[in-house]
Amino acid sequence: MNLLRLVWVFAKIGAVVFGGGFVMIPFIQREVVQHYGWLTQQQFVDAIALGQITPGPILISATFVGYKVQGLTGAVVATLAVFLPSFLMTALAARQLARLRRNPRVAGFLRGVLPAVVAMLLMAAITIGRSTLWFDWRLLLLACAALLLLVRFKVDAVYVVIGAGAAGFLLERG
């Protein structure tokens, strides 16, 4: 019963949550804390925090909720359920897009969408940066150095990520 409910709630979350990141937090909170009472408010805040320090999507916090409700099975079920709707929609849309892109109207649509995509990426960088980098010039400098390494010198992202984490650790201590 609990498993079915987990599937239903997380598939619903996965189907209506756009863009990922922080947009979905209030929605998930309403379902998981207020409606079903699976987590206390503090546990929910901590689950999101854990999702952030874990690589991968922040939505992986679903694993936490699933585990809390039904152990390992719950963790697997909740995690798969939350990504299933967007997985199906994206694959189906990719299939259509491959066919449609020869249509001139669709080509025009895509030409118009790319500027929006660039704008959304810039906006994402601003939103993420605003919460931490804005108040610390050293972190701002770190971000600029990381950008230079990635774009100009084509350094593997793995080293940039590890280096930035280490630099953040040292900055806090020093």
Add this chain to the structure above:
Amino acid sequence: MPDSDTACDITPEASRSQAVSLLSLARVMLKVGATGFGMGMVGVLQQEAVTRRAWLSQQEFGDGLALANLLPGPIAVDAAVYVGYRLRGWPGATICLLALLAPAFAIMLGLTIGYLNYGQVPQLHGVFRGLNAAVVALVLAVAYRIGRSSLKSTPQVVLALLALAAALLHANPVTLVLACGVIGALTLVPRQKVVP
């Protein structure tokens, strides 16, 4: 320095004459899932799938990001599924999703069990702030690469600036992407040759 980013735009189809193996898809997605934090995954994914391996052109990857913006789900996860589907159909999409999530799932499970037993979230503020700087850089790198290879006409640059202004004014992202697409369909239709 010659830019490999733009080079693969010239022959997007020719660059992947042979099918990418599911194993190499899985390997790349494991790497993306293990190093990318949140939106940072988009940057790692682009570096691996476009810049390094030329599995897709910048243009095709950009189309995938457009889809990801229009559909529910985290952008990076949608983009990975799109890459998988484009390269190897349903098996590719499935492998990509599972491999992308595997590192996050394993680590999150460990942290959850630790938390539920000890009631503590690891205090990693410094590391987390450093990682955030890397995420911002990774996202900006994607914007730079796609912008450079895809925003080729003045109307597109103007559209990008208008879209950014609207986003700063809290316009709904899905509406914004759709609106720009409609403007494109009405005004940016290619005349002689169709976009590959």
